[in-house]
Amino acid sequence: MTCPHCGASVYENDVKCPYCDSFLETGNNAYTRRPVGGPGQFTMNGPDQVNAALVVVSILIPIFGVIFGAISLGGGHPKSGKVYLILGLAAIFVFPCLMFVIPLCFALFAEIFKAFQ
Structure with a gap:
């Protein structure tokens, strides 16, 4: 599959693109990421666009x-x-x-x- 942010070829099961370091929005992992730390951490939804x-x-x-x-x-x-x-x-x-x-x-x-x- 290709990264929607930079167009690089990445593996199907990758959560983050190894080239642009953006989160990938594929099947199982689309916006299901949760913060690793405590309640003060968060994740932003949506694509990583400027x-x-x-x-x-x-x-x-x-x-x-x-x-x-x-x-x-x-x-x-x-x-x-x-x-x-x-x-x-x-x-x-x-x-x-x-x-x-x-x-x-x-x-x-x-x-x-x-x-x-």
Whole structure:
């Protein structure tokens, strides 16, 4: 059979895809997974797909990206969880750097422009 998330060939009895680490929705194991730990753990139902709206929110409000990523990873959706987490962390570190570098570049170009006049 093929994984519905990444298209890789997997065995019929596999619960998780060995390539994309997503849960497989086949016959006996479709959404019947239960948490191994205590009552505080959970699993998310549905396919492991990245939501475009959550991607935008993860970039614009990075702390939500980190939170969505942690929830998705903990709920058994590694593909979407990794995307939200990486985007949230990148937005936390990249945007402040850009807010410093862009004005610095404008100031540098203004000084160079003045030197040639």
